[in-house]
Amino acid sequence: LGSDSxxxxxxxxxxxxxxxxxxxxxxxxxxxxxxxxxxDGSDRGHPxxxxxxxxxxxxxxxxxxxxxxxxxxxxDIGPRLEPCQExxxxxxxxxxxLGASPLSPTLEEQVxxxxxxxxxxxxxxxxxxxxxxxxxxxxxxxxxxxxNCGNVQKWLLWTEHLYRLPQVGKAFHDLDGKDLCSMSEEDxxxxxxxxxxxxxxxxxxxxxxxWMKERCSGGETRMRGTSQKQHKLWxxxxxxxxxxxxxxxxxxxxxxxxxHSYGRCIRWLNKEKGIFKIxxxxxxxxxxxxxxxxxxxxxxxxxxxxxxxxxxxxxxxxDVSQRLVYQFVHPV
DNA sequence: TATTAGGATGGCG
DNA sequence: CGCCATCCTAATA
Numbered sequence: 001l002g003s004d005s006x007x008x009x010x011x012x013x014x015x016x017x018x019x020x021x022x023x024x025x026x027x028x029x030x031x032x033x034x035x036x037x038x039x040d041g042s043d044r045g046h047p048x049x050x051x052x053x054x055x056x057x058x059x060x061x062x063x064x065x066x067x068x069x070x071x072x073x074x075x076d077i078g079p080r081l082e083p084c085q086e087x088x089x090x091x092x093x094x095x096x097x098l099g100a101s102p103l104s105p106t107l108e109e110q111v112x113x114x115x116x117x118x119x120x121x122x123x124x125x126x127x128x129x130x131x132x133x134x135x136x137x138x139x140x141x142x143x144x145x146x147x148n149c150g151n152v153q154k155w156l157l158w159t160e161h162l163y164r165l166p167q168v169g170k171a172f173h174d175l176d177g178k179d180l181c182s183m184s185e186e187d188x189x190x191x192x193x194x195x196x197x198x199x200x201x202x203x204x205x206x207x208x209x210x211w212m213k214e215r216c217s218g219g220e221t222r223m224r225g226t227s228q229k230q231h232k233l234w235x236x237x238x239x240x241x242x243x244x245x246x247x248x249x250x251x252x253x254x255x256x257x258x259x260h261s262y263g264r265c266i267r268w269l270n271k272e273k274g275i276f277k278i279x280x281x282x283x284x285x286x287x288x289x290x291x292x293x294x295x296x297x298x299x300x301x302x303x304x305x306x307x308x309x310x311x312x313x314x315x316x317x318x319d320v321s322q323r324l325v326y327q328f329v330h331p332v
Numbered sequence: 333t334a335t336t337a338g339g340a341t342g343g344c345g
Numbered sequence: 346c347g348c349c350a351t352c353c354t355a356a357t358a
Binding site: 245247248292294296297300301302304305308323 | 348349350351352358
């Protein structure tokens with residue numbers, strides 16, 4: 001990935017606050033750190049790393065991110081000859097039975113997985129800080145669901161200022177936080193054609209932040225006394241929060257939350273209804289085995305565990321049953 | 333041939 | 346005991 005400038009200059013907005021951008025601009029340094037643990041001597045670039053970092057912040061609705069990634073890595077969007085640049089996304093080595101080769105990428109995957117999480121937690125920490133700053137400044141809570149109409153207006157004003165958007169507050173004057181959160185991007189578009197994308201994406205960041213914060217503080221009180229460390233909060237909120245072993249359904253949610261990294265092997269068919277499709281069963285199983293330290297994991301066994309969820313009411317088959325398609329009973 | 337459904341069993345925290 | 350991981354049979358696409 002030679003032309004990183006495209007990543008730093010989204011088409012129509014800066015996309016992030018100064019501090020977030022500053023972090024982005026340090027990407028050379030991060031690259032070095034990132035490759036340090038890579039012992040196999042392969043020095044190839046790492047397309048998608050920085051974009052992947054934001055998968056947990058942006059949903060697939062954040063079109064500009066996707067667009068940037070497509071244009072900057074235009075060589076590998078062809079579905080046919082996708083070069084094996086990111087082993088975790090390479091489906092070629094998925095011979096389930098007697099493959100002799102899949103051993104080498106496994107270690108690499110773990111290393112990349114880990115360094116990716118490190119970068120993620122860094123970025124996420126910055127974003128969290130920005131949100132906290134904004135909350136203090138505006139005297140609002142971080143959770144958009146708790147906002148009243150006045151809070152919504154303040155947030156809009158702040159966001160307009162941040163992204164240098166035209167003032168569109170009037171179009172949202174009758175909405176409180178709950179209303180705002182329930183709006184799709186299309187709803188946003190109806191009220192503000194020019195700013196819908198940015199507003200919706202930015203609100204998504206806040207929603208994600210509130211969601212993760214709630215999950216962490218609600219689940220475990222151990223960390224409460226030392227509430228000073230945010231990166232801990234975020235980097236572990238989605239996976240190993242509260243030290244409990246991760247559940248399969250949580251793991252699947254994690255993958256679905258990072259479409260840029262895992263969209264090729266698992267993706268939402270209908271996010272609102274919680275319907276998702278496993279596009280590459282062997283790949284997902286391999287990732288699950290990686291996480292649980294079960295090298296012999298395969299889709300046969302993974303799917304058996306998913307089926308255990310039927311009785312528990314966590315995951316079910318959608319009304320129109322399709323192969324490799326499941327549905328969360330309780331969508332977020 | 334891959335996927336699906338679900339029974340049986342055993343390991344582990 | 347809950348949550349898989351593993352193995353297995355039978356049915357289905």
